[in-house]
Every structure is written in C-alpha cells, then in structure tokens.
Amino acid sequence: MTQVSGVQPSGRLELTWTNKYLRLLAHENGSYEWTHPGDHRVAEVRLLNNVAILGSTHSDRDRSKDNLLIRGDALHALTSLTSLPEFASDYVGKIKLAYIDPPFNTGGAFTQYDDSLEHSVWLTMMRDRLVQIRDLLAHDGAIWLHLDDSEVHRARLVMDEVFGAENYRNTVIWRRTTGKSAAVHSLGTMHESLLVYAKSAAARFRPILLPYDEKYLKSKYGQSDERGPYRLGDLTADGIRQGDSGKPWAGIDPSSKGRHWVCPNPNGVLNALPRNATTQEKLDLLLDEGYVRLPKEAGQWPQFKRSLNEEGGVAVGDIWTDINVLNSQAKERLRFDTQKPELLLDRIIRIATDPGDLVLDCFVGSGTTAAVAQKLNRRWVAVEWSRDTIENFAMPRLSAVVAGTDQGAVTKRTGWKGGGGFRVLDVHPSMFAVDDGRVVLADWATGGALAEAVCAQIGYSPEDDAPFCGHRGRQRLAVVNGLVNEGVVQLLLSWLPDNELLTVYGTAIDPECRNLLATERRGSTIKRIPQSVLDDYRRQARRVDTLWLTLASEASAKPTPARTGS
Numbered sequence: 001m002t003q004v005s006g007v008q009p010s011g012r013l014e015l016t017w018t019n020k021y022l023r024l025l026a027h028e029n030g031s032y033e034w035t036h037p038g039d040h041r042v043a044e045v046r047l048l049n050n051v052a053i054l055g056s057t058h059s060d061r062d063r064s065k066d067n068l069l070i071r072g073d074a075l076h077a078l079t080s081l082t083s084l085p086e087f088a089s090d091y092v093g094k095i096k097l098a099y100i101d102p103p104f105n106t107g108g109a110f111t112q113y114d115d116s117l118e119h120s121v122w123l124t125m126m127r128d129r130l131v132q133i134r135d136l137l138a139h140d141g142a143i144w145l146h147l148d149d150s151e152v153h154r155a156r157l158v159m160d161e162v163f164g165a166e167n168y169r170n171t172v173i174w175r176r177t178t179g180k181s182a183a184v185h186s187l188g189t190m191h192e193s194l195l196v197y198a199k200s201a202a203a204r205f206r207p208i209l210l211p212y213d214e215k216y217l218k219s220k221y222g223q224s225d226e227r228g229p230y231r232l233g234d235l236t237a238d239g240i241r242q243g244d245s246g247k248p249w250a251g252i253d254p255s256s257k258g259r260h261w262v263c264p265n266p267n268g269v270l271n272a273l274p275r276n277a278t279t280q281e282k283l284d285l286l287l288d289e290g291y292v293r294l295p296k297e298a299g300q301w302p303q304f305k306r307s308l309n310e311e312g313g314v315a316v317g318d319i320w321t322d323i324n325v326l327n328s329q330a331k332e333r334l335r336f337d338t339q340k341p342e343l344l345l346d347r348i349i350r351i352a353t354d355p356g357d358l359v360l361d362c363f364v365g366s367g368t369t370a371a372v373a374q375k376l377n378r379r380w381v382a383v384e385w386s387r388d389t390i391e392n393f394a395m396p397r398l399s400a401v402v403a404g405t406d407q408g409a410v411t412k413r414t415g416w417k418g419g420g421g422f423r424v425l426d427v428h429p430s431m432f433a434v435d436d437g438r439v440v441l442a443d444w445a446t447g448g449a450l451a452e453a454v455c456a457q458i459g460y461s462p463e464d465d466a467p468f469c470g471h472r473g474r475q476r477l478a479v480v481n482g483l484v485n486e487g488v489v490q491l492l493l494s495w496l497p498d499n500e501l502l503t504v505y506g507t508a509i510d511p512e513c514r515n516l517l518a519t520e521r522r523g524s525t526i527k528r529i530p531q532s533v534l535d536d537y538r539r540q541a542r543r544v545d546t547l548w549l550t551l552a553s554e555a556s557a558k559p560t561p562a563r564t565g566s
C-alpha cells in the first residue's frame, strides 16, 4: 500500500447510519421498534418448542441430524440456536452454508410481506442477524446474501464489518430476466446480486462445469481426432530457463524466442514416467500419446491438443445467465411472489457444501433452500416468521419433498424419490410481561416452564432431576416459584452431591438464607427472578462492547421511531 506521510489517520472504514448501535425489537405483525441492547425484549433467549414431526427423524441421541423448520423472527431463532446449550453444541460453528434471501427493501409490498423499511432499520435488522450467522458458521463455511440494487451497495459494507473485508470472495450476478422495456430514465435492470463471504481462508468452493454453447464449440473445437474435438494450445510459456525446459526439442529452441517448455499432464499420462524424467522425455511421451501436433511447416512450433472431453466444460464464474426466473408455467411455482428457482439453490449448495453438510436459511419463505438441500442430501435449518407462509407454503412443500411427490426442477435433475423428514419448532413467547410499567414473569412462566426459561437465560443445560432442573459444570440449578428461605436451602443442600455447587433462583428470597448457603457451600449463589435476569441482560449488553455502549448512549439521547411500512 502506498505510504502517506504526516499525521496517521485513526479509526476504521465503516458505514454509519442512524441508531446504528441500538437494537430492533421485531413485532409479530412484521414491524420493528428501536430499543436499547439491554432491553429484555431483545436480550432474552427464547425457548424453542417442538410443534410437529414430518417424515422420519432421528433418535434423541442423534437429534442434531434432524432438519429444523423454525417459525419465528430470525434473530430470536438464531439467538436460541447459539445460546441454548442443547442446541449450541450441535449448531455453533457447524453451518457450512448460509444462503439468505431477505426482503430486498425495494420500497414495495408483496402479497406475502411488506418490503419497505427505512434504510437504518433495514441495515440494523440485517447486521444483527448477520452477527448471529457468523457465530453459527463453520470455520470453513460461507454465507451467500441474495439482494438487488436497492441495498446491495450498503450491505456489502455491513458484510465487510461483520465478516471482514478480507473474507469477501465475490459478487455473483444472476441474470434473472432477458428483456426489459426500453430504457428511458435508467437502463433496464436485469440482474440480482449475491454477495459471497467466507468465514475464513479455509472455505473452499467446489468447481462446477457447464456445457459449452454450440457457437463456442464450433469456433474453438473445429478439429477432431480419436479423442473427439480438440483445440490447440501452447506448449511454451514466457521466460528463458537454464534447466532442460529451456533446451531444444523437436528442432525448436524455445530460448530463441525468450520462452521455455511447459508440459500439461492430460489424464495423468505423465505419471507413468519416473519422477526425475526430463522435459524432453515428457514431451516425447505427450507426442507418442497423440497430445501434440507437430507443425507442417518449418519454423512453426508444436502445439498441445486440448481435448473437449478432458476439459469437461466451462467453469462457472460470477455471471450466471443460464438459470431462468420461474415463469407462470413452471411446475415448481407455488404462487409465492419472491420464490427463487430450485436450480439457483442447487448450484449454490453444490458449490458450497458436500453431502451431509448443514445449510441455513433464516428467511426461507416458500422453503426453496430447504427443499433443495433435502434433495441433495444436505441437512438444513430454515427459519420464517410468517405463520401463513410456513403453513401455506414451506410446510406443504417440504412435506411433499419428504413424500417424493414435489414437482421441483431438482427432483427431476437428481431423480429424488423422497425420504427423510424434519422437525417443526416454534420460537416460544417471552417469559416476561409488563404490568403497570413493571417487568414481571409471564403467566406461563411457572413450574417446569419457568425452570427451562431460566436455564436458557443463564446458559445451563436443562435436566429433569428433581429438585434440580439444570446444570453447568459443577453447578446445579434449582428454580423455585415462591419464597426461598433457610428451610428450602437446607432441603436443596441435602440432595446436592458433595462436590457440586448450588445456584438457586426464586421469585422471593429471605435474606437470611444467603448467609446459610455461603457458610454451608461456598461458591453457591441465590438470585431473585426476574430481577437478577434483567440485570444480567444490562450487564451483558455493557460487556459485549464498550464502544457499542458509548455510541449507544449517545444515540439513545433521542431514539427515532422506526418506519416500517410504505
């Protein structure tokens, strides 16, 4: 990089926007509300409820192999997968491909959802979900973010911030339409964009070869031999070499034109030679095997015969023109306005994953990503917050995939006959309610449900081992929906193994019992719900990033209302 003298600049290159360091609360009706990072409504870790099982799933021991269709806001669902110990161990760092096709923020409205957010709302909504996706991605995983021109330029800067500019791999241009009405004010837009970022340098993409088009074949592969059509290529490269690659062969001295020999190895034919074979021996073998065409006229150079069959096809690059948008007659069309073609997902999934890998889409809409992943024998997690969309599109579609009756293009391409299954989960309602301005426990948060909700907030693995309901390392958890006094503490201690510590949460605490616990089992704690959980949210929000807090408090002076509809 060119050095600039003088005072060195500080700070980093980033996109700023209104309320960048605040958070957004997603409401059931699809609107968002600005709030502070420590607000329980955004900090809470929601439980995930089993709602249904479709097709066949695995035994409890292999539960992580199940495909999941989760109904709820993507942020809640991703936070639960990241934070609930019973999910985190199976999903954090395990997602090989995240493909997301969020609302593009076109300023319009579709039959199934509105697509008009104020830019700052859209950017914050995306940033928060991208951060969670980053934690879920495997070290060799990648994310593909599908957008159009409405936000793609701003989104790329946010992606740089979340995934690191060094992990940007490419932008795939998908030409989705061929014709547009005559351009008067602007040129007709015919494409959408996919921003591709890797989690780290370890991510590898699998090359995909497409057949050559007829015109190209005719112009390049006009000649044929016993291996079929071939084109001619160089057997030399620029630069004089002192070794045997710079010495004459077949009467030609490559150094005379400042070049040296290079030996391609078609079909591994050269592997038959000893490791120390000279360049001339390799060229002789290539000639014997029919891979070299000697010139007819003196002074011309031998050429390499590049066979069409060995080339295989054109490698897929970053401009995709061969996948059509779904037309009204397409068999896989479900009347979901923004449904993407299965062949698009087929290509992405085959480039970014191997069979058995885990694919995530947290804006799954009609279920395209999950349907294709299932048919390509990948595991999947899909999230969608519209109940209507889940019930009328994703669930029936994925059930048909399991039954082998769906009409998608990938069914035909792969010969898919059905099989497997998936679990349907719901993001559980909040464990809190607001009563007269005070945050209290919701009506459902009692007994076992309260115990599970507390485990979720404090990162304990739930267990059914009365009087205990969770554990983390040597800590055992008891949740008491009522007063914790000395009697309760004595009872709990009488059940506690000698080498373990006690964590007690109660809705009311008699201060005397704190001393008792401190004396009887040092390192044990007693906390009051919901207060201590609410305090933890604020503390965690502060700890996450001091910079965040500074900027958030500046921004919090005047939170502006979020505009959510057009």
Ligand SMILES: C[S@@+](CC[C@H](N)C(=O)[O-])C[C@H]1O[C@@H](n2cnc3c(N)ncnc32)[C@H](O)[C@@H]1O
Residues within 6 Å of the ligand: 026, 072, 073, 074, 075, 101, 102, 103, 104, 112, 113, 336, 338, 339, 340, 341, 362, 363, 364, 365, 366, 367, 368, 369, 383, 384, 385, 386, 389
């Ligand atoms: C562009 S569509 C996805 C279409 C999908 N790729 C397909 O082929 O059917 C975006 C989807 O994201 C959903 N969505 C929007 N905001 C969401 C959020 N915060 N959490 C989860 N889903 C959301 C919308 O309801 C919509 O179904």
